Amino acid sequence: MDRSKQLYEQDATGWQRGLYEDIKTTFRAPIVNWYFRSLTANEPAFARYMWGQIKPLFQTREFGRYSVGYRDAVLSAIEGGPTDLPRYRRADTDLRPAEWRELRGQIATFDIVAPRLALTFAVCDRAINDELPDADPDGAPSTVPLPAWLDRDRGRSVTMLEVGDVPDDLSETVADIREFHGFESGLPSIYRCLAQWPGYLEPAWADLEPVLESEAFERGCHDADAVVDDHLERLPYTPRLSPADLAEQGFDDETIDELQHYVRAFNRGATGMVLQTIVTYAATLDAGGERSL
Template sequence: MDTDRQLYESQATGWRAGVYDDVRATFHAPVVNWIFRTLMANDPELTRYLWGQVKPTFTTRAFGQYSVAYRDAVLSAVESGDRDLPRYRRADLGLEPAEFRELAGQAETFDVVAPRLAVLFEVVDRSLRGDPVGDGDDERAAATEPMPAWLDRDRGRSPTMVDDVPAELADTAGGVRAFHGLDDDLPSIYRCLAQWPAYLRTAWDDLEPVFESPAFDRACERAHEATEAFVDSVPYPPRIAPDDLRTRGTDEATITELQELFETFNRGPIETVLPALPAYAATLNVAGRRELD
């Protein structure tokens, strides 16, 4: 599993392009995340199977309820702390109107995908370890009702990212790496926001004390608890345990590489990176809904 390989959306054709379209439509987001691009580049057939197995997880009203609860769990915990989330207007950052719209739109996309990635990583990681996903005990209609088509629909803009962080953000990037426990590469959200150095430098200076506070620790804990509770109750458990993959002919080396990949994504830095996404969106006043009746 070469994690430097990716099949980009512009390169996808045939059924691969169809899978990417399905991911975007199912996630209600204008992006195909790195994990899918890498899996597709390394093992297209396995990616198609895996996506077909996990897709139903994201299609129920219960998932919609979870997705807004995830966002509220993060923001409510942060708002209960001693430090307020900053809120920026265009004039505060010295950006042109088109620049500010693009910045806000791309940050909004990350707000949409945060709970979806949290569930994806938890479901696949558990399944590949042979741990249970879903117990069938959720008797609510929401467990199997379709997710509202309007929820998070038409939010955000397709993210673009820098390859190299601008020199003027060297100190900011160092602070980001230290806080999230990163070695070299920055997560996608930071390589995206680095396109607007004035914003990222200002936002990090204001948010670093928030992220280092007990309130953000609670935010991460509550977001994780919400994710675990949802994954415990999904009505359509995927068949991607090691024995399932062996049955379809997946070799042991590939299974091991998948296990290692998703274990890495479901633990460590991601535990603070994903909850930070709604916070960044909130600074630009584009965080999504926080309740669903």
């Protein structure tokens, strides 16, 4: 699979457009992640089938408890460490009021999506590689609906710079970010978004880098992973995404093998830490979501 091949929202038509609208509505955020765009471009039949299998996982109260717990796990570990998170007001940056509102709204969108993507990556990876535990729902929260108010209407549509358009005065910051996350090239979406506001990203990275390199953040990442693992034991049902299930749907062995590598790369690679880092950026702007339910 070519991970650089993507079907963007503006190019989606027919059922693909409907799929993207459903993802945004279900995730309660106006963004469709690269993961879904690339799957839809490379393996559209699988993308449609996969979404049908995992969509209800994001619609229960137990999922709501997981999503706020994921966020809290990262932040609680840092708050208990020797280096606390920096906090910014607009006066601490060179941003105008409209820019400040846009920055906070867009980072809120990423904050909404981060725990949802973490679960997506984990469920797909474990299921397609035949490692997902059988569902064992524990009580009503596993099946009762997600509260309508949670994460609703607090994010803004996301805009991003192309990598080649990142301002030159951010070159050192971008190099440090790539080194920290282990990216030889390219730049994760969150940073291509934040690069629109160098007056925030440059000082924020300088202040956050020692925090993100601390044992406290490492512990927070481990705790967030544990929240994901715990939630996988409480799913309301087991999505039918195992190799045998996919074979029954007509996917050949070569396609299944490619999908196994694709989902594992997202779940086990550098992307996981990027998601946990998003939570810290949102907190610096007081744009994060709930931490308890």
